[in-house]
Amino acid sequence: MDARNFTFMFYGFLAAWLIVLIYVISLARRGARLKKELDNVKQLLKEPSLTEPRP
Amino acid sequence: MRPIRQVFAVARKDLAIELRTKESLNAAGAFAIAILLLFSFAFDPDSEQTHRMAGGLLWLVFTFAGALVFNRGFARELPNECLDALLSSPLSAPSLLIGKALANFVMLIAVEIVSLIVFGIFYNVQWLNRPWELAALCVLATWGIAILGAVFGALTVNLRLRELMLPVIIYPLLIPLLIAAIELTNTLLSNQPLTPDQLLWGRVLVVFDIVFTSLAFALAETILVN
């Protein structure tokens, strides 16, 4: 069988899994960013200047 | 006021504003002529092949020019909070949407007539061979473009990148309508008889119009409520 056949089969599999992997990595990064942002906002709400009544 | 009168009231208002300013009509008309000019460099205007592709060229011109018309449709209501005033008025949401679509439709038909005249002259194409069939085709296809233009004009009116988002969203959705219009236009412009296969495309146009007009009716409140 044509050697290009095997090479392109490999490229096909590589392309499919690379696309999914890139998406999973972007999801992971988005998740980390969201978690950091959530922690920041929760910290902001805990600050005394925000929750203490004004004199 | 009955819904049909509301629709005509909205359309009449928009057309009156447009006739006074001629913003969209001038922009769309000039754009259509510019595109036809550019096509003359991309394709040999006298060749048989270009005449066979005439339908495709025309409907691309109409669609691109249409985007300029839809962008203004709801955007003209933004200054002085006119859109809020319209939404708070006794006008029903479906009447407002269909009225806007009707105004879009009339403006697009005007642009199409000008484009057809210019196209006939520049490309030496006889488009008056079967005027009634061509008119029916233009009415059906233009209504489909107008209703989607009104719906997505309303959807994107408050977005930052409205002028970019509207064409990006609307062009893929218009593909079935454009395929049908292009097939039928090519046949009519080359003065060939319409085969049963091609009449299928006429049915696609009718189905497209009915389905999307009904969806627009059903989702008008969702689309227009702030």
Next chain:
Amino acid sequence: MREKVAIGLSIAAGLLLTYTLYSMFLVLPDEAMQGAIYRILFFHAPAAIVGMIGYFVALTLSVLYLSSGNFKYDSLAASVIEVSLVFSVVNIVTGSIWARIIWGIWWTWDYRLTSALVCVLIFAGYLMMRKAIEEPTQRARLSSALCIFGCVDVVIVWKSIEWFRNNHPGPVLSIRTGGGTMDPAMEHIFYWNFLALLLIAAALVLVRTRQEATAREIDSLRRLANAI
């Protein structure tokens, strides 16, 4: 709980993929006319089916959001569309690579490829529009409307382009042809691979939905901080 389910689905998908990859490379022979490259079909077609299923699940979720106003349906719809878009891109890219060898060209404007590309464009537009709207209720409402229009159009696009152009290989699965067009052993692996991709898609949707919920929580806490 959701994380455990996502992990469970990923493990199940991993096990299934191990089995299918083993079968594909070490058990099944090369195809008579295409040689080794036919194995791309085991990812190309299931990815397309997973994508299409996703779009219609998103249609249902959009309708549910519009009728109930519950944001979880909107989050789920957006997540499903995003994951379906990834699988649709996998479908198009693997199809191109296959076509380069079998047809000698990267792309042809046949109906299935063109329709697949149109679907990708429609739902990429959906995601672009979501990014452009900051207010959550407006975003949910308009996204749902666009999803409904997009999914209805997908049906019309498919049938129109099918009538317009057709040189893609015809159906080979026995559920469509009644048998005789694909080796049963290959078809068996095809269905298992489809299930594996579906499980991966489900796991990704769960993760993505959780992120949407976190984004909404951040938004509401910010509004609370601003109000205070």
